[in-house]
Amino acid sequence: xxxxxxxxxxxxxxxxxxxxxxxxxxxxxSDFWMTWVRQAPGKGLEWVANIRRDGGQKYYADSAKGRxxxxxxxxxxxxxxxxxxxxxxxxxxxxxxxxxxxxxKNMYYDAYDIWGQGTVVIVSS
Amino acid sequence: AIQMNQSPSSLSASIGDRVTxxxxxxxxxxxxxxxxxxxxxxxxxxxxxxASRLQxxxxxxxxGSGSGTYFTLTISSLQPEDSATYYCLQDYDYPRTFGQxxxxxxx
Numbered sequence: 427x428x429x430x431x432x433x434x435x436x437x438x439x440x441x442x443x444x445x446x447x448x449x450x451x452x453x454x455x456s457d458f459w460m461t462w463v464r465q466a467p468g469k470g471l472e473w474v475a476n477i478r479r480d481g482g483q484k485y486y487a488d489s490a491k492g493r494x495x496x497x498x499x500x501x502x503x504x505x506x507x508x509x510x511x512x513x514x515x516x517x518x519x520x521x522x523x524x525x526x527x528x529x530x531k532n533m534y535y536d537a538y539d540i541w542g543q544g545t546v547v548i549v550s551s
Numbered sequence: 552a553i554q555m556n557q558s559p560s561s562l563s564a565s566i567g568d569r570v571t572x573x574x575x576x577x578x579x580x581x582x583x584x585x586x587x588x589x590x591x592x593x594x595x596x597x598x599x600x601x602a603s604r605l606q607x608x609x610x611x612x613x614x615g616s617g618s619g620t621y622f623t624l625t626i627s628s629l630q631p632e633d634s635a636t637y638y639c640l641q642d643y644d645y646p647r648t649f650g651q652x653x654x655x656x657x658x
Contacts, residue, residue, distance in 0.1 A: 461647075463595075470636075470638065470649060470650075470651050470652040471587070471589070471595060471638050471640075471649045471652070472649065473640070473646055473647040473648065473649060476647075485645040485646065486646070487646045488552070488646065521594055521595070523595075528600055528601060528604065530601060530604060533582070533601070535582070535583065535585075535600050535601035535604065535642070536600075536642050537585040537597050537600035537601075537606070537640075537642065538585070538587075538595070538597060538640075539597050539606065541594035541595055541596070542594065543594055544594055
């Protein structure tokens with residue numbers, strides 16, 4: 427089955443770093459942009475970052491700029507999120523998602539059609 | 552950043568009811584909007600992309616409409632399994648932004 431599996435979450439103290447991974451299976455990983463979305467406990471969804479197919483273009487939410495780095499290894503079908511200077515407010519479930527392009531006549535749309543199960547990050551002293 | 556104002560924040564409806572959730576964008580986003588369903592403890596699921604295009608495998612009772620700044624998600628006949636939180640997401644510009652979510656409960 428087409429699948430994304432996140433790992434790397436855990437309990438860290440404020441100011442520490444953590445690296446999340448997302449392993450893709452059963453699809454051509456290098457053909458897709460990939461995205462990280464997070465959800466704080468009891469809160470809504472927050473877009474974090476995405477990365478182009480070849481890793482050459484990246485975009486970040488303001489909350490992630492300067493502290494988080496998205497990257498990928500297409501040879502290993504893997505997506506990463508390096509998080510540094512972690513804050514209590516970074517506590518969340520982090521999801522990776524596949525960003526699929528849809529074509530309808532001459533228009534293109536993108537949407538997140540495949541999601542991982544999420545990995546939990548807790549930042550607490 | 553583009554603000555997505557979603558309403559209502561919650562609603563309660565009966566089985567078979569028609570339910571509508573709205574999302575307003577702070578600027579014109581053409582039809583670059585998706586709708587996602589999330590059940591407790593689960594990852595979000597794509598329902599609608601391009602404002603009105605039904606994702607493969609999603610029941611036809613779900614529909615989306617709108618363009619520009621005003622969008623709606625409609626469930627034509629609410630079913631027990633539709634109890635969930637629904638989010639809109641604009642993919643017109645970066646950073647991408649979600650609506651605040653609408654929790655749909657069954658009476």
